Amino acid sequence: MDTGWNTSWMDYVFKMHGVDQMLKKKEIDTMVLTHWHLDHFWGIESTLKHNPNITIYAPNTHYAEDMKLLHGGKFDKAGCSNNTPHKGKLVECDSKNIVKLMPGVAIKNFDVPIILRVRGENVLYFNVKDKGIVTVTGCCHPGILSLYSFARNNFAKGEDVYGSYGGLHITLFETWDPKFDDIIKGLKSFKPEKLGCNHCTGWLFAEKAAAAGLPIVKGTDRFRSYKKVSSVAKNNHVFLTNGDSVVFG
Ligand SMILES: [Fe+2]
Ligand SMILES: [Fe+2]
Numbered sequence: 001m002d003t004g005w006n007t008s009w010m011d012y013v014f015k016m017h018g019v020d021q022m023l024k025k026k027e028i029d030t031m032v033l034t035h036w037h038l039d040h041f042w043g044i045e046s047t048l049k050h051n052p053n054i055t056i057y058a059p060n061t062h063y064a065e066d067m068k069l070l071h072g073g074k075f076d077k078a079g080c081s082n083n084t085p086h087k088g089k090l091v092e093c094d095s096k097n098i099v100k101l102m103p104g105v106a107i108k109n110f111d112v113p114i115i116l117r118v119r120g121e122n123v124l125y126f127n128v129k130d131k132g133i134v135t136v137t138g139c140c141h142p143g144i145l146s147l148y149s150f151a152r153n154n155f156a157k158g159e160d161v162y163g164s165y166g167g168l169h170i171t172l173f174e175t176w177d178p179k180f181d182d183i184i185k186g187l188k189s190f191k192p193e194k195l196g197c198n199h200c201t202g203w204l205f206a207e208k209a210a211a212a213g214l215p216i217v218k219g220t221d222r223f224r225s226y227k228k229v230s231s232v233a234k235n236n237h238v239f240l241t242n243g244d245s246v247v248f249g
Contacts, residue, residue, distance in 0.1 A: 001033075002031075010043035016226075029051070029054060031056050032124060033058075035138060035139065036058070037112060038078070040139070041066065042075075048196065053087050053088040055088050056088065058093065059094075060120065060152050061118075062092075063162045069081075071086060093107055108123050108125060110141075110146070112142045121142060135161075135164045135192075137164070137168065139167045139199065140167055145187070148161050160191070162193055162194065165246055165248070168205070169201065170205040172200055175204070176204060180208070184208065184214065195216050196240040197216060197217075198239050203234045217246050223244070225245070
């Protein structure tokens with residue numbers, strides 16, 4: 001899922017985690033692009049340089065500039081470029097159709113307006129045997145409660161939400177608003193069993209959610225040994241970030 005913002009950083013983490021080799025050997029042959037935000041897409045060269053034939057599922061709401069970068073171009077003003085044109089299949093997802101990736105795995109496109117003139121986000125839903133539904137998100141711009149409601153109304157059929165992994169776009173700026181208390185309350189009503197948060201969730205939200213009794217999966221401190229560390233990172237282990245993993249099952 002997704003390919004980061006900055007090519008040199010993505011090259012660094014892909015190498016560190018062996019993703020470069022997995023792409024080369026086609027062990028990774030598919031990428032789901034959640035949305036066309038810069039921090040999820042502009043590092044596309046790091047993926048394509050190892051496997052230009054990769055299949056990409058992406059929202060159909062792209063701009064000409066996005067296609068230019070995908071096909072080997074650059075954004076001069078942003079200093080962002082891709083020297084390896086995409087040669088594989090681009091599957092464009094719309095909000096009317098749910099795409100089945102494989103048994104138990106689906107992509108649902110939510111047609112929502114998002115900041116920086118981006119529109120629409122692809123969400124991955126996994127039906128984990130004997131456990132329930134797990135959402136995997138890039139930013140979760142549609143809102144995690146909307147995602148859970150969608151699962152309950154469309155996928156669950158007797159099962160329920162089991163958990164989530166990814167960005168939840170809540171306290172992005174690390175400040176608190178009373179409406180975030182309502183999100184905690186809402187999440188509790190779905191009784192998820194595992195919440196693995198990172199990216200734009202906000203460390204503050206994850207910290208408060210854990211304190212309120214939500215099952216936030218604890219991360220290690222491995223990210224601190226990386227060559228760059230987020231300036232908003234806290235010492236409270238509430239994020240799953242670089243070097244961490246989570247298992248749903
Ligand atoms: Fe993001
Ligand atoms: Fe985003």
